[in-house]
Each structure stands twice: as structure tokens, then as C-alpha cells.
Amino acid sequence: MKFSLFTLFMTAAAATLGGAAATPLAPRDVYVPPVLYPHAGTVWFVGQRHNVTWDNSNPPKQITNKIGRIMLRKGDLTTPVILADNFSILLGHIEVTVPWVEQGSDYQVVLFGDSGNFSPLFTISGSGQ
Template sequence: MFASTKLIAAFSVVAAAAAAVLAAPAVFDPSGAKIDIVYRPHLTSPVEGDSWPIGSQQTVTWDASDIPPEALYQTGVLLLGHLVDGSSNEHLDIENPLASGFQIKNGAVNVTVPKVFPRSDYIVVLIGDSGNASGKFSITLV
């Protein structure tokens, strides 16, 4: 009985370690290695006060000058959301990304402004292995 208790304890330690490794976020690396890294580039446009007409082409930019080598192959998703005063909810439209599959290292992605309700509290959120939001901007009728 004592041997089976030790065996169960050893198995539990191995299972817990495996679960911790499998739960860690990973970045794709073509070499096949699993890399754990969080890289949050600063969004440089749009900035607070910008105005995007519906249907126009816009470029969202971020500073990728300090991207670590481990994040060179990260791809991103760009989501549109909006902020409401007094709420921390970003109201992200995850069903309709503005862009996806682009390389974070490029520092920019072009988008077509969707047909949405005009308002002045829109944000874009860049998601790679973490999310970071722009300042509030407007989407207007043409």
C-alpha cells in the first residue's frame, strides 16, 4: 500500500507539471520550439480624436521596433470595439475582425472601415498574445 501511495504522489506531480506546461501561452516558431512570451506593442494610430469615414481605407499602426526575436512570427487579430463611460467593457466585435493573420512585426495593417453606427468612442484592439487598445476615435458617415 505504501508503494502505491508513492506512485500516486509521483504521478500527481508529473501530471501537474504537464498541465502547467500545456496551459502556458505559446508563440508559433517555425523551428518547432515552444516559446512563452508576452509582447504588447504600443498602438500609434488611430489616436484620440481621429475620424474614420465608413467605407474608407485606414491604416492601423503600432511600434514594432522593440519586438523580441521570439515574437518575430507572431500573427495578430485587429478588433473594433467601443467604450462606454463608467464601464470597463470594450464591446469588442469578435465576430467581425477588421483584420487577421497579419504579422505583428510589420507594424501596420490596412482595414476597410465597416458600416457601423457612427459614434465617437470607438477603439481598435490589437491581439497577438495579449491585447492593447488605441485611444478613442470616431467613425462617421461619409
């Protein structure tokens, strides 16, 4: 009995999946705007506000995901720190506040939209005051 129920289920599943016509997708492009700031040599201090900036001069007509997110990366790992979220990737810049993190010269911002673009390495230091 188990075998016949299994066979019946698999036959029904195959008929359902096999008969479904694939809907063609509209052409879409992955938008990969390069991060312009922070750049190599930049030093941020905890608590400061900065405009993360990217080149939005040549977006494709069809962007897969226009909603942006900026996260902080240290070394080889993207941290769970979200610097900005839920903004249009077409803005070209967004203001962020430097979070309280360990000092280091191996930080990057990661701009997410269609893909993840890393800034060059930069430094975050303690309070600049």
C-alpha cells in the first residue's frame, strides 16, 4: 500500500510540474555601481556622520533590486552592522553614522542592491574629539 500511494503521489507531482509552462522573465540587469567614498586612506571616527557615495551615473533600464542596504565589513567578514537600509540605490549617496566598533584599518562598506560592492579598505578610529 505504501508503494502505491508513493507512486500515485509522484505521478501526480510529475504531471503537475511537467504540464506547467514556464513564464518568460523580462530582461533584467544586475546594477553594480562602484563605491566612491569611503576610499583608500579615509579615516572615520566613531560617532561621526559621513556620506557613503557610489557612482550612479549609468544605471541600466531594468534593475533587479532598487532597494539599497549598506553594511560594514571588517577583514574578510561582513559584520551584522547595518549602516543604512531601505533607500533607493539610484540616490548615489546616503548619510551614515560611524558605529562604536573596534578600531582598525581593514574596514569596508558593502553596498547591496542587486549585488554587493565593496569600498576600498579604510580606517575606523575611536573618538576624534
